[in-house]
Amino acid sequence: MLANRLKKRLRHLGKWARRTGTGAFRLYDRDIPEIPLVLDLYGYAGSDGSGSGNALSGAVVSGALYKRPYEKDAGEETRWLEAMRNATARALETETGNVIVKLRQRQQGRAQYEKVSGRGVIREVREGGLRFRVNLSGYLDTGLFLDRRAMRRMVGADSRGRRVLNLFCYTGSFSLHAASGGAVSTDSVDLSNTYLGWARDNFALNGFDAEILRPEEFFDRAGKRHGKPAHRLIRADVSAFLENAARAGTRWDSIVADPPAFSNSAMTRDDFDLRRDFARLLSDAAALLSPGGRLWFGASARSFKSTAGELETALARRFPRISVTDISSKTTDEDFRGRKTPGAFVIEPEKT
Secondary structure, X not given: OHHHHHHHHHHHHHHHHHHHOEOEEEXXXXXXXXXXXXXXXXXXXXXXXXXXXXOOOOOEEEEEEEOOOOOOOHHHHHHHHHHHHHHHHHHHOOOHHHEEEEEEOOOOOOHHHOEOOOOOOEEXXXXXXXXXXXXXXXXXXOOOOHHHHHHHHHHHHOOOOOEEEEEOOOOOHHHHHHHHOOOOEEEEEEOOHHHHHHHHHHHHHOOOOOEEEOHHHHHHHOOOOOOOOEEEEEEOOHHHHHHHHHHHOOOEEEEEEOOOOEEOOOOOOOOEEHHHHHHXXXXXXXXXXXXXXXXXXXXXXXXXXXXXXXXXXXXXXXXXXXXXXXXXXXXXOHHHOOOOOOEEEEEEEEOO
16 A cells, blocks of 8 residues: 555656756655655655656655554564565665654654764755755754745745845755845854754855854854855854844844744753744844844744734734734645645734
């Protein structure tokens, strides 16, 4: 059943991937209730526009087995999972070693970003003319959230001539789309040196220079103009960074906030919980927008249920006139069609 489903999905999605230049996409998402796997295909060569050769040559499937709601004998589970890996490899005409499956459970904090092995299977994948480095085995997540692809594309298309701030930037994919779209500058904030370094590598892959700065270095330079686009990666706690930016009077034309559901670190004063802290985060970020600016909000936590109207109400005390538009339906690409995807909103305040 799994092999047949994968062949059918690949026939459909392969055409779309070639047409759109998409080298990584969701191939299977628990389509068959008895097979609770999520499988993503990375390195689809047909996305490079060459139209020749084996599109699956060098491709790797990176997936997750979601924890079952009931106990299953460990040995039986191992044999079952091996059968699923073999079926996947057979359907895609590749080696079983190119099918990597990790166990995914409910995570807290940055656990979804932590290492699960000492080494990784590294690939470069294409997305709309850009290249990204992904680690398909070393981490629970690969460095590129596929369900945010369409939102990245929208941010990029809206970035020409704009100063862009990317909060909780992870590996910098939103920032890179903004840079490619003609942003005057991109500023990307995250606490992890590992992911800021990864973001710098992604910029370099696409011919952009980006430098990693401490917050004090960034604010010292923020008011200075440069003759070429500036792409800066700032290692900082987002809440503290927003406070410092408010004091410094720093402004951006576009701000992206796509935070994790929960985050904590020994380097922060407080933990971050999206359901509890979203209003403060969005309010502090929106206050840093220049006139006519836009705040792009990604509500990645599936437990986050607020509507556009509820977001307007939550922000109304600080912004009596504010517009919140739900763009979730526009941020669903073909490989996620018919599936539940994270919420997405555009927030445009009118300061008084």
